[in-house]
Amino acid sequence: MKPTELLSIIIPFHNEQEVIKECQQRISEAVKTIDMQVEMLYVNDGSKDKTLAILIELMQQDERIKIIDLSRNFGKEIAMTAGLDEAKGDAVVVIDADLQDPPELIVEMIKAWHEGFDVVYAKRIERKGENFFKKFTAHLFYKLINKISDHEIPENVGDFRLxxxxxxxxxxxxxxxxxxxxxxxxxxxxxxxAIEYSRDPRLAGETNWNYKELIKFAIEGISSFTQEPLRLATYAGFITALGAFGLGLFYIIKTLLFGEAIQGFPTLITVILFFSGVQLLSIGILGEYIGHMFIESKQRPLYFIKKTYTVKLDD
Known part of the structure; x- marks a missing residue:
């Protein structure tokens, strides 16, 4: 008898031609011992290299593969969403293509799922192939967002999960x-x-996440899950305004009692620059949230599918 439960495995691909075949082989080996039917949802997120051609070649060899070809590069978060929308499984695994996260952990994830957990995430206890600065900034980001957010996000956890x-x-x-x-x-x-593991270095190719993208990602993460920066801007504005009022009162009293020569240009410039910086920072924070509201108000679709590939060549 065929297994009745279905496992969906979602992998977003963006210019990953160097790792696709090894990724497919590792996943196929990992699910051999799983007593479940398997569907593999490979999302091509606007790749410019041979990623799509290689995926189609693999699909012709393995009928479990279904390719979702997006109309352009929408980004990893949206590509994962497209896979989740298409997944039919009783359990769904999301994993990256670069094999830094071992597919072999899927077996342990399924065991935890059968024990009653709805989400089983892989937590990194070691991050090989990453420099100190990247590890430190990642640690700092999670400490910050968990400090100001109402919902705790596990540290050292990526998208790899069931x-x-x-x-x-x-x-x-x-x-x-x-x-x-x-x-x-x-x-x-x-x-x-959580299931703990040691993360391996990237198998091949280069990551799409440079520091510019990581900073953008961090800002979006913070502004999506907490209003605390807006409150901080309000607090900063109140404190600086109170300080300015006190300083102004001090100079008025001093001038009335003792007079004042024309001096203090450096102090004046310092004060102006300080308050200008606070104002620009506050406007920038406000702009991030207004930008979110602007994007959401347009109600555009999250993505468009150019074509769906299966062995039966269904569109």
Whole structure:
């Protein structure tokens, strides 16, 4: 008898031609011992190299593969969303293509799922192939966002995880355009547990996440899950205004009592620059939130699918 449960495995691909075949082989080996039917949802996120051609070649060799070819590069968060929308599994695994996260952990994830957990995430206890600065800034980001956010996001946890059908259905109801998936995975709730592992260096190719993209990602994550920066801007404005009022009162009294020669140009410039900096910072924070509102108000679709490839060549 065929297994009745279905496992969906989602992998976003963007210019990953160097790792695709090894990734497919590792995943195929990992699921051999799993007593479940398997579908592999490979999302091509606007790749410019041979990624799509290689995926089609692999699909012709393995009928479990389904390729979702997006109309352009929408970004990893949206590519994962497209895969989650298409996944039919009782359990759904999201994993990156670069094999830094070992597919072999899927077996342990399924065991934890059968024990009653709706979300089983992989937590890194070691991050090989990453320099000190990247590790330090990542640690600082999670400390900051968990300090100011109402929902705790596990540290040293990426997108590699298993979710139950119930958790996926809940996540698919959240259609915000600016998507910080690590936060959304945590926000939906449901029983969650961690599996620890050592993260390997990237198998081949180069990451699409440079420092500019990581900073942008961090800002979006913070502004998506907490209003605390707005409150901080308000506090800073109140404190500086109070200080300015006190300083102004001091100079008025001093001038009335003792007079004042024309001097203090450096002090004046320092004060002007300080208050200008506070104002610009506050405007920038406000702009981030207004930008989110602007994007959400347009209600554009999250993505467009150019074509769906299966062995039966169904569109």
């Amino acid at each position: 979710m139950s059908r119930q958790a996926v259905d809940a996540l698919n109801q959240v259609r915000e355009r600016k998507r910080f998936m690590k936060g959304l995975f945590s926000w939906i709730g449901f029983p969650q547990t």
